[in-house]
Amino acid sequence: MFGKGQPVLSGGVDAWLLAFTQPTVLIELGVLALCALLAWALGGLLRRGVRPNDASSILFGRRVVDGVLFPLVWLASAYVARTLLQQWVPLAAFAVAIPVLAALVVIRIGVKVLQEAFPQAGWVRPIERSISWLVWMAMVLWVTGLLPLVLQELDEVKWTVGSTTLSVRTLIEGTLTAGAVLLLSLWLSSAIETRLLRSATGGELSLRKAASNAVRALLMFVGLIVALSAVGIDLTALSVLGGAIGVGVGLGLQKLAANYVSGFVILAERSMRIGDNVRVDGFEGRVTDIKARYTVIRSLSGRESIVPNELIITNRVENLSLADSRVWISTVVSVGYDSDVDVVMPLLAQATLESERVLRDPAPSVALSAFGADGLEFTVGFWIADPENGQLGLRSQINLSILRSLRAHGIEIPFPQRVLHVAGATPAQASLVTPGQPLSG
Secondary structure, three states: OOOOOOEHHHHOHHHHHHHOOOOHHHHHHHHHHHHHHHHHHHHHHHHHHOOOOOOOEOOOEOOHHHOOHHHHHHHHHHHHHHHHHOOOOOEOHHHHHHHHHHHHHHHHHHHHHHHHHOOOOOOHHHHHHHHHHHHHHHHHHHHHOOHHHHHHHHHHOEEEEOOEEEEHHHHHHHHHHHHHHHHHHHHHHHHHHHHHHOOOOHHHHHHHHHHHHHHHHHHHHHHHHHHHHHHOOOHHHHHHHHHHHHHHHHHOOHHHHHHHHHHHHHHHHOOOOOOOEEEEOOEEEEEEEEOOOEEEEEOOOOOEEEEEHHHHHHOOEEEOOOOOOOEEEEEEEEEOOOOOHHHHHHHHHHHHOOOOOEOOOOOOEEEEEEEOOOOEEEEEEEEEOOHHHOOHHHHHHHHHHHHHHHHHOOOOOOOOOEEEOOOOOOHHHOEEEOOOOOOOO
16 A cells, blocks of 8 residues: 555555554564664763763763753664665654654753753743744644645745845744754853863863853854844844944943953953952852852852952952962960960960861961950961861860860969949048959948
8 A cells, every 4th residue: 555665644644544553563663662772872872981071961961861862863863764664664653753853852952952051040941841832833743744734824924024025934934043043052152161161170260261151152142143144134234233232331231341341351360260268348258150240259158149240340359369278367365464474375376276277387376465454465376278168166166275275274364353443432442343243332
């Protein structure tokens, strides 16, 4: 009934259903299963050999079967198998499998690229569902043979815009082409960014981040130009739009433009790098990311500050780890005036060394900083190399060590004392009063 290599769908749905009752369908299904096994094996080998450290990439995915490579290899091998198999048997299953696999490849590419390019965006999920529905609807129309009829009807709906005649079909095809070009641009920029930022730290990470931002902006610009050409928009008309945008940037968008320019200046000069401990506008923390428009600073308490890049360029910024990551910390200790200074100072220095975070070089220092109202005041200073781990806990640990050491050697930490002078009283009636002590009548 069916000639060898003749598509069964050309005879209608009845012929298609009848073809699925033929024994040769089992051969087709077996060949498709072998193609799937081949795609799975090849994907696993490439994932281990080519990209072993990038388990969540667009091409390979977290597992072998959830990336773009698996359905792409399956589609290619199925197409080759169909070309060879149609010489001997009529095709039924392949006529459905090829469109299904092609739709799966398109959906995987769209979804994976959007997830990689915009991992935290909430609007990505609805777009992913829209892409899936549109692609599956197009696949059903293709398989049932209705797609040419639908396209022909859409081509009949036309209107004129200036000197250009547009139709619904042209608009849809241009929009799909524009979407494909933008997805390809996002894919390339994400792949380049992943490649550049891999195993980069410190200043090198900042330079690579600047390069990845520039590459993404360039690819998106080229993709936008190609997409507008695909839709049918005359690019020569954009000169007027470009002038209007220039005026808008000069007037209303100057702050936004300043933030973007400042972001590239920060990344290029490396005055602030990812991982540095900084203090900006009274907020202190660690730089976790430098975007084109803003910088993210995370404090030790877990709060994150979104700082516009222009603020970093125009205001005073304290970079605690630009030239040296070591930070000096101090604490003040008071002892009684009758204490032996030559004994107290070594004890204070030795107490700071009980913490492993305190550096031995440079060594801790102890100085008699003031003659206080209640006792001798010593300033104990020491250096640490990990300020990102916090200072409050370390200062508490050092103070506890000092307290134990002074108590063990019988050195007094004096209470505040004040002399109370009573008006009209004789000197013999004056008394030394300690805070909290009741006054005698």
